[in-house]
Amino acid sequence: MGELLGNLGVGFLNALGPLNFLMIVAGLAIGIVAGALPGITMLNAIVLVLPFTYLMGIVPALLLMIGVYCGGVFGGSITGILFNIPGDPMNVPTTWEGYRLNRQGKTQYALGLAIMSSAFGGLVSALFLAFFAPPFAKFALGFSTVEFFSVVVFGLASVSVLGQHSMAAALVSLFTGMFLGTIGTEAQYGVERFVFDVPFLKTGVDFVTVLIGLFAIGEVLDQIAGTAEPAAHVNTRAVPRLPLLDLWPLRWPLARGTAVGIAVGGLAGAGATVSSFVSYGLEKQISKEPERFGTGHAGGLVASESSVNGSTGGAMIHLLTLGIPGSAATAVMMGAFLIHGIQPGPLLFTKQPEQVYTIVAGMVLANVVMIALGFVAALSFATLMKVPAAILNTFIVVFCFIGAFALRNDMADVWLTMLFGVAGFFMRRWDLPIPPLVMGIILGPMAEGYFLTSMVANGNDLTVFATRPVSAIVLALAVALLVWPVAKRMRRRTT
Amino acid sequence: MAAPLAGVIVAIGLLFASRGLDTVSAPGQLGPSFWPRLVLAGLVIACLAKAVEARRARGRGAADAAPPAAxxxxxxxxxxxxxxxxxxxxxxxxxxxxxxxxxxxxxxxxxxxxxxxxxxxxxxxxxxxxxxxxxxxxxxxxxxxxxxxxxxxxxxxxxx
Known part of the structure; x- marks a missing residue:
């Protein structure tokens, strides 16, 4: 322990060096802005800064990328809360609650909660990385696609808590999303599914087009048609406030979200998106007021937001201790390690502790600095709230055009985005919930991939999901998640 | 009630369209059609459930709460x-x-x-x-x- 604290101390001294600290701040700023722009993801930003790191030393290079990583996973929440446009799929659950709070005139509260819970989740996960990385990595390495499938099923099962008014409507929406996820060239056999000779469908329906269309364009059309929920109060002073006292009643959602983030982020391949959906679903299930979820529930926002940043430390565990990237973002970071001649893996902690602990300290600092930068960014974006609705709506459509086009430089994605925008408007009209569809298109392909790989590896033996202990427990929890609301409803009827 | 039933018809049509996917799978393998069929079967059931729910709501005389659109x-x-x-x-x-x-x-x-x-x-x-x-x-x-x-x-x- 003494040696670990000593290494961590040296790491902090190094990370606080002028160049290293500057890299953290620059990375955070780039990450927050990139995360907030729809179509430009945190991953795009990490890839874009990679060439700039060639001439740097490994430590400033990685601190820059860590800054982008931590800032990027948070940035999408700002536009989600303010304009109902999640910057990344991982920010979707935050948007569900944050945008509702914004419409109720609680913009400052929502932004403040998002910043503080993101920073808390990221900070705790960075400390977890510092103290428990090697044993956790050893434990998580025993997991296979069987366990990953179970975790994704758990995420999908949380649709039971999203179908507030009608479970049937939520399931229609979920299965539609899952079907959209099957369109395109299938990965295992290379077969085109449901393409119907339409060239652009060969590469599938990108979930970002669905996301931008359903949320942003749908909302704009809703406002134009005069059917949108009226804003309770136009907040002209949307400066986020520091909600330290507000966080105390939300300490349990915060703790649960962070724990889910670290645990799910620690599973190589699961990542922040799965963790945000899982923690949101879990929180609603545990909550004493589940009916308030989707109407601006602070607990839901805090749980999903802390789990998103909580997953960053978890994903870094694999990279640093085993040399296995746990997500696409850490895969790019692994590239940076290799470019600088460093092989991440078990020996890294013993052979180059100074560099490793500087990176860990950098993660801790990034999450602290993110509070300040998050406030500045939220303030800058929030000033847009003062812009008249006509101008704001117009530029939202233009940004959606650019965001969709930027995915693959293809007008087909723009058409799809606008098509889903119109679909989003009518889904709202017909009371079909949008979140389950988004969940289906994001988690559906993951579930299929893990399921089929598990079947190939285990000779089509379905019992493998019940005989592996972690998978069995997670699946049992998923079943409980589905059965619990029905049981509760039945009990209510009998009483 | 018409929309959920239309959903059922579309989903069944897509199930029908997935027949061609079986040609590539080897015996004993689930093949590329397994997952979409599972999903489409789920969609058919969900649409039927929604149709039943809509019918019951109409029976109760529930009004459409959506505000009129311009x-x-x-x-x-x-x-x-x-x-x-x-x-x-x-x-x-x-x-x-x-x-x-x-x-x-x-x-x-x-x-x-x-x-x-x-x-x-x-x-x-x-x-x-x-x-x-x-x-x-x-x-x-x-x-x-x-x-x-x-x-x-x-x-x-x-x-x-």
Whole structure:
């Protein structure tokens, strides 16, 4: 322990060096802005800064990328809360609650909660990385696609808590999303599914087009048609406030979200998106007021937001201790390690502790600095709230055009985005919930991939999901998640 | 109730369309049609459940709670968005965007000429600097004379 604290101390001294600290701040700023722009993801930003790191030393290079990583996973929440446009799929659950709070005139509260819970989740996960990385990595390495499938099923099962008014409507929406996820060239056999000779469908329906269309364009059309929920109060002073006292009643959602983030982020391949959906679903299930979820529930926002940043430390565990990237973002970071001649893996902690602990300290600092930068960014974006609705709506459509086009430089994605925008408007009209569809298109392909790989590896033996202990427990929890609301409803009827 | 039943018909049609996928799977393997069929079967059941729910709600005389939509404004907005996307590859991003911004602002009730001009022109130029110059995004340049116009504009703005 003494040696670990000593290494961590040296790491902090190094990370606080002028160049290293500057890299953290620059990375955070780039990450927050990139995360907030729809179509430009945190991953795009990490890839874009990679060439700039060639001439740097490994430590400033990685601190820059860590800054982008931590800032990027948070940035999408700002536009989600303010304009109902999640910057990344991982920010979707935050948007569900944050945008509702914004419409109720609680913009400052929502932004403040998002910043503080993101920073808390990221900070705790960075400390977890510092103290428990090697044993956790050893434990998580025993997991296979069987366990990953179970975790994704758990995420999908949380649709039971999203179908507030009608479970049937939520399931229609979920299965539609899952079907959209099957369109395109299938990965295992290379077969085109449901393409119907339409060239652009060969590469599938990108979930970002669905996301931008359903949320942003749908909302704009809703406002134009005069059917949108009226804003309770136009907040002209949307400066986020520091909600330290507000966080105390939300300490349990915060703790649960962070724990889910670290645990799910620690599973190589699961990542922040799965963790945000899982923690949101879990929180609603545990909550004493589940009916308030989707109407601006602070607990839901805090749980999903802390789990998103909580997953960053978890994903870094694999990279640093085993040399296995746990997500696409850490895969790019692994590239940076290799470019600088460093092989991440078990020996890294013993052979180059100074560099490793500087990176860990950098993660801790990034999450602290993110509070300040998050406030500045939220303030800058929030000033847009003062812009008249006509101008704001117009530029939202233009940004959606650019965001969709930027995915693959293809007008087909723009058409799809606008098509889903119109679909989003009518889904709202017909009371079909949008979140389950988004969940289906994001988690559906993951579930299929893990399921089929598990079947190939285990000779089509379905019992493998019940005989592996972690998978069995997670699946049992998923079943409980589905059965619990029905049981509760039945009990209510009998009483 | 018509919409859920239409969903059932579409899902069954897609199940039918998935037959061709079986040809590639080897015996004893689940094949590429297994997962979509599972999902479509789920969709059929969910749509049927929704139809039953809608029928019961109609039996109870539940009213549609959705507020009435301003249909003309909505149709115009959708038409403007469709025109924007359709014309961008022909006229180029800068010209189409400037026209779209002006049109959508008028629809939104912000029709003062100065505001229209400022937002159309300054907004388009700012977007070009941000996404073409800084992010190197190859936004549509248009065809024929419109491509020449877009390139001339880029040169005038020193974008390239």
């Amino acid at each position: 249909r003309a404004r909505l149709a115009t907005a959708i038409a403007l968005v469709v025109l924007y996307v359709a014309l961008a590859p022909l006229l180029g991003f800068p010209l189409t965007t400037a026209l779209f911004i002006a049109g959508f602002l008028v629809l939104g009730g912000a029709g003062r000429p100065l505001m229209l001009a400022a937002n159309s022109f300054a907004g388009t130029v700012a977007l070009l600097y941000l996404f073409v110059k800084l992010v190197y995004l190859p936004l549509p340049k248009g065809g024929g004379p419109f491509e020449t116009f877009t390139l001339a504009l880029y040169r005038a703005l020193r974008i390239f």
